[in-house]
Amino acid sequence: MALFLDLDNTILPSKEAYAYAIENCAKDWQGRKLGGNFLELYEAARKHVKSQLKHHSSNRLRLLCFKLMWERMGSTQRNGFQTQDIDGVLWMEDRYYLHFLSFYAEEKKKERYQTYLFPLLISLSKEFPIYLTTNETLRTQLLKVRGFLPEEFRFSLITSEEVGFEKPTKEFFQYVMKTANEDPKDCILLGDNWEDDILGASSHGIACIHIPKMWGEGDEVNPLDADETSALQKDWNAHPNPIWRASNILAGLTYARSWLLQSQK
The missing domain is CATH 3.40.50.1000 (HAD superfamily/HAD-like)
Known part of the structure; x- marks a missing residue:
């Protein structure tokens, strides 16, 4: 039993936490003046990851979205992805989880x-x-x-x-x-x-x-x-x-x- x-x-409540985290990640992106529209870039990357990894648990990894965003930004500003971009990808994931967990810290009260x-x-x-x-x-x-x-x-x-x-x-x-x-x-x-x-x-x-x-x-x-x-x-x-x-x-x-x-x- x-x-x-x-x-x-x-x-x-996950939907609210995700929305809060992405909204604040957009502010972080803008604050660093990384260029482009974060929400548009993220949604495009998210759509690609979900399609590529349909029915696989990895399709839920935000890290894959952030990596793809950085790759696409790099291809428009210079010749491809660089080692230094790794710090940016990991920074974005850190910010995502910071905002994500901040939402829960307040919500549970x-x-x-x-x-x-x-x-x-x-x-x-x-x-x-x-x-x-x-x-x-x-x-x-x-x-x-x-x-x-x-x-x-x-x-x-x-x-x-x-x-x-x-x-x-x-x-x-x-x-x-x-x-x-x-x-x-x-x-x-x-x-x-x-x-x-x-x-x-x-x-x-x-x-x-x-x-x-x-x-x-x-x-x-x-x-x-x-x-x-x-x-x-x-x-x-x-x-x-x-x-x-x-x-x-x-x-x-x-x-x-x-x-x-x-x-x-």
Whole structure:
């Protein structure tokens, strides 16, 4: 019996952190008068990296984007990349993580985390094995967890980088189930991404709670309607397993606890 939790935008706000970091990296770029429009250069590099490394965990490395940006800048200003440019690439990555973690340092002080989410996560981690399942590089996720989640929270972390495959592939979830050494029907997963989290886990018979908005209004948890469930089973050849949609992470976690406790009986 285990609780699987997606990390990004499920139990920590990644989209906001990424946006904050890139916005401030643009200011750093401008401050050093490096030329060009940082946001345009970054988006072009990001698009190339995502396309080149589709379905590979390395497509999430900002370092690859910064290297490509420097290479492209160098090709327009001089003849190619130079050894001295390495310092600039690494400086950009350092600035990115500085801003990224600065966002989390402030965000985690909010009442909704300190009073509600963090105590609930700690309590759940003392009751059930918790696995954080995530499409990302290990270093990035370790930095996020260390900089945001409470020290008393106990979990196992499984990243796509160490698996070699990303969600929603069967290889990723096979690795998760082998690591957890649990029967899928005794496990439940919470995630924000419909395809990566919900469809991927459902195809292995794992009960799921879809959380489209981490801090959505209300406290409802409702089963999917018949049309959604039918399409899921047809498209993914999934085992019959329950799937719900929760208003927010607190409602989802509370429902998951009740489900796990009931399953123990």
